[in-house]
Amino acid sequence: xxxxxxxxxSNMEHFHPSGGSGTRFKGGPQDVVQDSKxxxxxxxxxxxxxxxxxxxxKGAHELAIFGPAQTGMRFAKHLERYNYMLxxxxxxxxxxxxMTENQIKALVKNYFGIHNEI
Numbered sequence: 001x002x003x004x005x006x007x008x009x010s011n012m013e014h015f016h017p018s019g020g021s022g023t024r025f026k027g028g029p030q031d032v033v034q035d036s037k038x039x040x041x042x043x044x045x046x047x048x049x050x051x052x053x054x055x056x057x058k059g060a061h062e063l064a065i066f067g068p069a070q071t072g073m074r075f076a077k078h079l080e081r082y083n084y085m086l087x088x089x090x091x092x093x094x095x096x097x098x099m100t101e102n103q104i105k106a107l108v109k110n111y112f113g114i115h116n117e118i
Contacts, residue, residue, distance in 0.1 A: 005101065006056060010049045012042070046071070050078040054086060063089045064111050066096035066104070 053075070057063060063086060065072040072093040079087035096107065108114065 005105065008049075008053055008056065010045075012045045012049060046074055047078065050075050051082075054079070054083050057086055060086070060089055062091050062112065064091050064108070065093045066107060067093075068095065068097045072096075 065075050067075065072095065076087070076090060076093050079090065092111070094107075094111070096104075099107065
């Protein structure tokens with residue numbers, strides 16, 4: 001079989017809400033940061049990104065998700081809800097952050113017990 005590696009850019013914004021007046025006086029004026037607004041926007045961007053990934057996985061026999069923080073679990077839940085056929089091929093979800101292409105290949109080979117070159 002032939003394996004290939006494809007990078008799919010997310011084009012997601014990184015949200016770092018800031019707010020508050022910065023006053024050091026107790027009871028002084030403060031701005032309220034609308035966290036729910038940022039969280040909803042981030043959630044929608046994840047959904048769009050996850051939908052863009054799924055077509056690349058259609059021919060997969062087995063699937064493992066590696067991603068930062070809760071992103072992998074979010075994608076797994078997205079597959080369970082919107083693409084159960086792919087979800088049924090899921091063998092695991094692991095946290096992984098900022099890896100080189102060679103590190104990714106080694107992780108996948110180790111995870112699936114692959115000994116040939118990708």
